[in-house]
Amino acid sequence: MCTVCGCGQATVEGKKVDAHDHSHDHDHHHHDHDHVHDAGHAHAHDHGHVHAHSHTHDHGDGHVHSHDHVHGHDHGHDHAHGGGHDHVHTHDHDHDHGHDHDHGHVHGPGCGHDHSHDHDHGHDHDHSHDHDHSHVARTEGAIHYGAGIAGVHVPGLAQERIVKIERDILGKNDGLARANRRRMAEKGVFALNFVSSPGSGKTTLLVKAITDLKAKHAIAVVEGDQQTSNDAERIRATGVTAIQVNTGKGCHLDASMVGHALDDLDLAANSILFIENVGNLVCPAAFDLGEAHKVVVLSVTEGEDKPLKYPDMFAAADLMLLNKSDLLPHLDFDVNACVANALKVNPRLQVMTVSARSGEGMSVFYAWVEARAALAARAHD
Secondary structure, three states: OOOOOOOOOOEEOOEEOOOOOOOEEEOOEEEEEOEEEOOOEEEEEEEEEEEEEEEEEEOOOOOEEEEEEEEEEEEEEEEEEOOOEEEEEEEOOOOOOOOOEEEEEEOOOOOOOEEEEEEOOOOOOOOOOOOOOOOOEEEOOEEEOOOOOOOOOOOOOOHHHHHHHHHHHHHHHHHHHHHHHHHHHOOOOEEEEEEOOOOOOHHHHHHHHHHHHOOOOOEEEEEEEOOOOHHHHHHHOOOOEEEEEEOOOOOOOOHHHHHHHHHHOOOOOOOEEEEEOOOOOOHHHHOOOOOOEEEEEEEOOOOOOHHHHOHHHHHHOOEEEEEOHHHHHHOOOOHHHHHHHHHHHOOOOEEEEOOOOOOOOHHHHHHHHHHHHHHHHHHHO
């Protein structure tokens, strides 16, 4: 789970969108969202924020101590847009302190709320600095922070709390992904979600595939990056429509962002949609976008052990494209070992060795895409 969500910073073609999970109901298509567009529209947002801050206390006896506080906030917002705005905010704060203090804190970017809290607690207290390290596993020469039930460590949060937050986020995302999938199925659109680390050659591979396939298939692209529209411009140069989604601090696309991108795309019936995710082999693994398949792109310059280092991504994918095969004569890279490692993580994973530059293996990939696109079109017809 991401520890920085980057909420409120995502843009689709430069237009700011709400990166929090929510839903829309549009008359012209089925899109499982909770806003209704009329003369005005209504939004429902649930936000979970955790803030940590430290306090220093100077006691009369000359001893100074400092300690940290963690605040958990749950915000529920109901907005009705018509001519004016009515906002209802509910805040639950959990504070655990026993001393005099005066503090203020400000929420991070994208949340849009400044809160200042003054506390004056005069009472006796003692301090114990017990730490729960039950989620940290130590082995010879290593410390493993993924040993807890949440599989991740976030300072100041219990493992059970992390699991609850992650379930809430992913549950809402999955609902939106189902809406995206239904929406595309109604038009016979076949969608692929391309994931990889930065520099694997995803964009070059897509440019090559689009150039070779566009004469036979209508194709559109959703491009995901933290900033810039460089890759979208490269895609547009092939003559197809591309929508740029900038995620800001976000490290992956989510189903809400793709839903907004679909609003701006006039997808042709029985077309192919390529989604290029943010370059990251971790976070995109957990987020369903409504695609038919995740395609993980791994370049031969990255090392044979990547599937073992980043297992979640390879476990979530249906196809691995081992890219830049034209460089193999110049590298000490064991293709068989790489494939074996990938199959250890995901025995059902299909693997193709390709080169977007030389074209090696691309025809096999095209056949894979076209066979599945034909099934999607047939289901629609």
